[in-house]
Amino acid sequence: xxxxxxxxxxxxxxxxxxxxxxxxxxxxxxxxxxxxxxxxxxxxxxxxxxxxxxxxxxxxxxxxxxxxxxxxxxxxxxxxxxxxxxxxxxxxxxxxxxxxxxxxxxxxxxxxxxxxxxxxxxxxxxxxxxxxxxxxxxxxxxxxxxxxxxxxxxxxxxxxxxxxxxxxxxxxxxxxxxxxxxxxxxxxxxxxxxxxxxxxxxxxxxxxxxxxxxxxxxxxxxxxxxxxxxxxxxxxxxxxxxxxxxxxxxxxxxxxxxxxxxxxxxxxxxxxxxxxxxxxxxxxxxxxxxxxxxxxxxxxxxxxxxxxxxxxxxxxxxxxxxxxxxxxxxxxxxxxxxxxxxxxxxxxxxxxxxxxxxxxxxxxxxxxxxxxxxxxxxxxxxxxxxxxxxxxxxxxxxxxxxxxxxxxxxxxxxxxxxxxxxxxxxxxxxxxxxxxxxxxxxxxxxxxxxxxxxxxxxxxxxxxxxxxxxxxxxxxxxxxxxxxxxxxxxxxxxxxxxxxxxxxxxxxxxxxxxxxxxxxxxxxxxxxxxxxxxxxxxxxxxxxxxxxxxxxxxxxxxxxxxxxxxxxxxxxxxxx
RNA sequence: CGGGCUGUAGCGCAGUAGGUUAGCGCACUAGUCUGGGGGACUAGGGGUCGCCAGUUCAAGUCUGGCCAGCCCGACCA
Numbered sequence: 001x002x003x004x005x006x007x008x009x010x011x012x013x014x015x016x017x018x019x020x021x022x023x024x025x026x027x028x029x030x031x032x033x034x035x036x037x038x039x040x041x042x043x044x045x046x047x048x049x050x051x052x053x054x055x056x057x058x059x060x061x062x063x064x065x066x067x068x069x070x071x072x073x074x075x076x077x078x079x080x081x082x083x084x085x086x087x088x089x090x091x092x093x094x095x096x097x098x099x100x101x102x103x104x105x106x107x108x109x110x111x112x113x114x115x116x117x118x119x120x121x122x123x124x125x126x127x128x129x130x131x132x133x134x135x136x137x138x139x140x141x142x143x144x145x146x147x148x149x150x151x152x153x154x155x156x157x158x159x160x161x162x163x164x165x166x167x168x169x170x171x172x173x174x175x176x177x178x179x180x181x182x183x184x185x186x187x188x189x190x191x192x193x194x195x196x197x198x199x200x201x202x203x204x205x206x207x208x209x210x211x212x213x214x215x216x217x218x219x220x221x222x223x224x225x226x227x228x229x230x231x232x233x234x235x236x237x238x239x240x241x242x243x244x245x246x247x248x249x250x251x252x253x254x255x256x257x258x259x260x261x262x263x264x265x266x267x268x269x270x271x272x273x274x275x276x277x278x279x280x281x282x283x284x285x286x287x288x289x290x291x292x293x294x295x296x297x298x299x300x301x302x303x304x305x306x307x308x309x310x311x312x313x314x315x316x317x318x319x320x321x322x323x324x325x326x327x328x329x330x331x332x333x334x335x336x337x338x339x340x341x342x343x344x345x346x347x348x349x350x351x352x353x354x355x356x357x358x359x360x361x362x363x364x365x366x367x368x369x370x371x372x373x374x375x376x377x378x379x380x381x382x383x384x385x386x387x388x389x390x391x392x393x394x395x396x397x398x399x400x401x402x403x404x405x406x407x408x409x410x411x412x413x414x415x416x417x418x419x420x421x422x423x424x425x426x427x428x429x430x431x432x433x434x435x436x437x438x439x440x441x442x443x444x445x446x447x448x449x450x451x452x453x454x455x456x457x458x459x460x461x462x463x464x465x466x467x468x469x470x471x472x473x474x475x476x477x478x479x480x481x482x483x484x485x486x487x488x489x490x491x492x493x494x495x496x497x498x499x500x501x502x503x504x505x506x507x508x509x510x511x512x513x514x515x516x517x518x519x520x521x522x523x524x525x526x527x528x529x530x531x532x533x534x535x536x537x538x539x540x541x542x543x544x545x546x547x548x549x550x551x552x553x554x555x556x557x558x559x560x561x562x563x564x565x566x567x568x569x570x571x572x573x574x575x576x
Numbered sequence: 577c578g579g580g581c582u583g584u585a586g587c588g589c590a591g592u593a594g595g596u597u598a599g600c601g602c603a604c605u606a607g608u609c610u611g612g613g614g615g616a617c618u619a620g621g622g623g624u625c626g627c628c629a630g631u632u633c634a635a636g637u638c639u640g641g642c643c644a645g646c647c648c649g650a651c652c653a
Contacts, residue, residue, distance in 0.1 A: 012602065012614060013588045017646060037645065092651065109653090143577085143651050157653055211653095220652085304650085317650070412653065446653030462613095480612055517613040532612060542612090 001473070003507045007044050010519050020218045022455035023148035025464050029523050038145025038153035040448075045472040045523065049451050050156065052470045053190060054135050057158045057445060060186045064178040066131040066160050071113045073137050077103030079112040083423045088314050090287075094139045106139035111442060114161045115420040122163060125430045128438055129171050133160035135447065147218065149448040150408070156447040163421070165428075166436040172415055176208070179443045183212050183411050185576045186445070190454055191467030194410060197223055198233040200305050208415040212445075213407030214453045223407045226395035231402075236305035239385060240393035240402060242297070242348075245276040247355040253338075253376050258367045262333030264298045267367065271358060275299035279351055279359040279371065281335045283324050287315035291328060293337050294386060295347035295377075297354065303388040310346065310384055336360035337379050338368060347373075347380045348387050408453050409446075416440040464524030465547050468570040473505040475563055476525040480513045480532035489541075489556060490531045496560045502567055521546065527566060529559060 009030040017034065018024040026032045031046030042050060058068065077095070080086035085093070086105070094106035107113065114132055121127060138157045145153055160179065164171040180196060187194040192214050199211040211234060213223055224238035225231065233239070261270045268275055278298030284307065285291055292311060296302050308316045321332040328343060336359035337345040357371040371377070391404045418437045420426075427435045451470070458465045468474060475497060479490040490506060497504045505525060507516045513532075520528050530542040540553045543562065554562050 009586095011587065016582085016588075019647070034645095090651090138653075140652070144647095144649085146647090151652075155653070159653085315651095409653065444653050449653060478612095512611060512613090512615065514611090514613040514615075519614085521613085530612075534612070 001505050003505060003509050006505075008519075008523065009043070010522055012518075018148060020147050020150075020456070021459055022218075022452040023150070025455050025459055025522075025524075026148055026452065029464055032149060034148075038142055038151070040149055040152060042448075046451075048472040049466075049470050050447055052472075053447055053450055053454075054156075054158070056189050056469065057135065057186055057447070060182040060189075061133050061158070061160060064131070064175075064182050066133045066162075069114075069117075069132055069134045070136060071107075071110055071117070071134055073107050073139065075105050075107045075113060077105055079116055080105050083112050083115075083420060085112070090315065092141050092143070094141050108138050108140045109157075109442075109444070110134070110136075110159055111161065111416075111420050111440075112424075115424045115426060115440070118163055119424055119426045122426055122428050122438060124428055125165050125436075127428060129162060129164040129168075129175060131160060131162040131175055133158060133443075146220075148452065150218075150452045151220070152448070155449070158445040158447060160443040162441040162443075163426075163438040164440070165430065166418065166439060168439070169415075172439055172441050176413060176415055176441050176443075179413050179441070180210060183413070183443075183445070187212060187214075187410065187450070188576055189469050189574050190450060191458060191469065191574060192410070192450070192453060193457075195223065195225075195232055195407065197407070198237050199412065200234060200236040200309070207417065210413050211409050212411035212413075213409055214457065215405055216408050216453065216456050217406055218456060219406035219408040221407045221409050222404055224389050225403050225405065226398060226400055227403060228400040229395060229398035231395050231397045235389060235404065236303065238389040238402075239396045240387070240389045241396060242300065242350040242387060243394075245353075247277075247353060247357075249372065250356040250370050253368050253370045253372070255361050255363070255366050256369050257365055258334075258361075259365045261365075261367070267358065268298065271367075271369065273358055277354065277357045279336065279354060279357050279373070281337065281360055283319040283328070283330075283335065284316045285319045285323065286311055286313035288313065291319060291323075291343050292316075293335070293340065293343055293345045295337065295345070295351045295380065296387065297348065297350040300348065300350055301388040301390070302348070302386055306384075306386045307346070310382075310386065330362060331360075331364040334360040334362065334364055334366060336362055336368065336371075337377055338362060338371075340379065344381060345377075345379050346382050346384060346386070347377075349383050349385055350387065351380075352383045408449065408456070410450050410453055411443070411445040413443040414441060416442055459524075462518070463522035466524045466526055467574060468526045468567065469574045471503075471526050472523070473503045473525045474527065474567050475502055475504045476520045476523070476528040477504055477506040478513075478516050478520055478528055478530045479507065480530065482508045482510060484533070485536055486531050486533055489536060493529065493531070493541075493556075493559060497563060500560070500564055502563065526570060527563065529554075529563065 011028050015027045030043055032040045034040055096104050135158045139154050142153050162175040194212045194214050197211045197213050199209045222235040224233050224235050261267050275298035280296050282294045324330050324332045355372045359368050359371050361367045393402050395402050418439050421437045430436050455464050477494055479486045494506045526546050528544040535541050539556050541559050542551050543554045544551045
């Protein structure tokens with residue numbers, strides 16, 4: 001491609017809207033342009049990179065016998081009512097009506113459509129297992145779009161779905177493992193080191209799931225990892241045994257005045273008690289409008305995901321102070337389950353053994369002291385794990401200290417079970433002629449997010465440094481001055497490289513060399529060949545590697561062969 | 577939705593004790609000199625100062641409302 005014949009609007013200025021490296025560089029390199037919050041246009045080189053990532057995904061999906069489709073994004077609401085997600089999903093689901101007032105959704109994911117599609121096909125156990133996928137647009141009305149293409153309202157996703165015979169979890173596990181391996185290959189080929197992480201299944205339902213994370217300080221996920229035994233989990237899912245504490249027993253519980261002492265810090269200071277004696281009472285509200293008191297030891301924090309799962313709620317949120325006062329008649333800041341009736345109470349395991357503890361007095365400016373949980377708090381329904389793991393907690397497998405770091409979630413694979421096949425009455429006949437429901441798995445990859453993660457991990461002060469597998473071009477041909485002999489030689493090299501299948505960008509613009517050098521580095525093409533009159537006098541051109549910034553002089557006659565070799569060798573580094 | 581911040585030329589910004597032609601850098605047009613890491617000079621073009629209402633002789637500047645965007649939290653590929 002000739003630079004003058006394409007569209008790469010680079011920019012020297014850092015756009016004000018962007019704060020992270022990948023977002024800034026995508027804008028500066030002219031890959032994307034914002035249309036509105038969370039909605040971006042892909043410009044030519046952005047599109048080229050996305051296509052290259054998609055091609056890698058496609059190859060790997062095909063290699064595990066996943067079959068490609070392309071499904072609509074405009075979906076009649078009927079399908080979503082059938083699965084129940086029309087009601088369960090909340091405002092992140094884009095809903096619209098056609099002129100006949102029929103409800104539609106812009107699909108945020110395609111379980112419904114694929115399940116509906118497969119319903120007509122899967123009739124016999126002989127039709128199973130089958131795995132299908134597509135690479136297409138998804139729409140989610142995100143609460144807060146962020147970091148450019150990293151979290152948009154509209155994005156490209158590879159989503160795959162597998163169907164297996166009822167109870168044939170081994171078959172599902174096989175596909176799940178194949179996907180997991182394919183994902184590792186995909187990300188490796190994109191030049192990314194990913195970590196598979198145990199994950200919460202969230203709104204998708206199902207039981208087993210794994211996320212593919214790329215460690216990054218801009219990642220929105222927190223990953224818990226044990227460096228000695230290799231245990232890794234999303235913090236939402238991570239478990240750690242709580243630190244034991246020895247409690248001495250003491251007398252009867254007693255109501256004491258604690259004026260204006262609301263927080264755990266203040267309470268600990270006021271009563272001169274370590275956090276381990278304090279019982280935190282949190283009030284949550286479920287999407288069903290139910291209130292729940294959740295108890296945890298003062299030095300620990302509640303993991304809302306775990307609590308939500310325990311309650312089998314689609315959504316939970318901390319109750320508002322006003323709701324606590326009006327609906328429950330409790331004083332915020334001074335609450336406890338003591339004497340409370342008609343509200344569900346659950347406690348973290350860490351609360352069970354507390355003796356001589358402190359909890360709210362259910363009266364403004366009062367707390368109970370000398371609380372013995374077993375003796376004094378009878379209305380706890382269950383002691384469960386609802387703790388948030390924190391840095392330095394102990395590994396559940398080997399007891400070493402856990403580390404927490406941030407990561408970007410690029411892919412997520414789930415074992416779904418029969419939620420959707422039952423909802424859509426997808427049935428087949430087994431060998432004995434009995435009607436059965438297939439079980440499913442689903443498997444996603446965020447495509448633009450993968451591109452952003454690649455940039456996030458491969459850049460320097462001057463710009464992007466693409467792995468050759470996804471680079472918009474392999475070679476940047478840079479004539480110092482595009483005229484005369486230099487132009488002749490540049491054109492010749494350009495044509496020869498093109499005809500040997502190399503993706504080459506010829507900077508044929510009439511600009512000062514400095515500008516071209518800066519643009520070349522910014523766009524981040526892995527290799528560059530600089531052609532100038534000076535070199536040509538000695539019959540040489542300069543070969544430059546973006547990553548190492550190393551330069552070498554190559555004879556003009558040999559440059560095409562040399563480039564082909566370097567490109568080939570570079571590709572080999574990303575082979576699996 | 578809660579908390580913080582910002583809207584002035586394509587981009588990045590200045591200008592606000594209210595005052596007459598609204599400025600700078602980059603980019604853009606014409607020309608000259610240049611030409612191996614965002615060059616110099618000369619001459620230009622481009623703005624309903626986010627929108628609406630109000631206060632005032634006078635509003636980019638003050639007041640109110642609205643809209644949009646960014647950052648921190650709940651959501652997720």
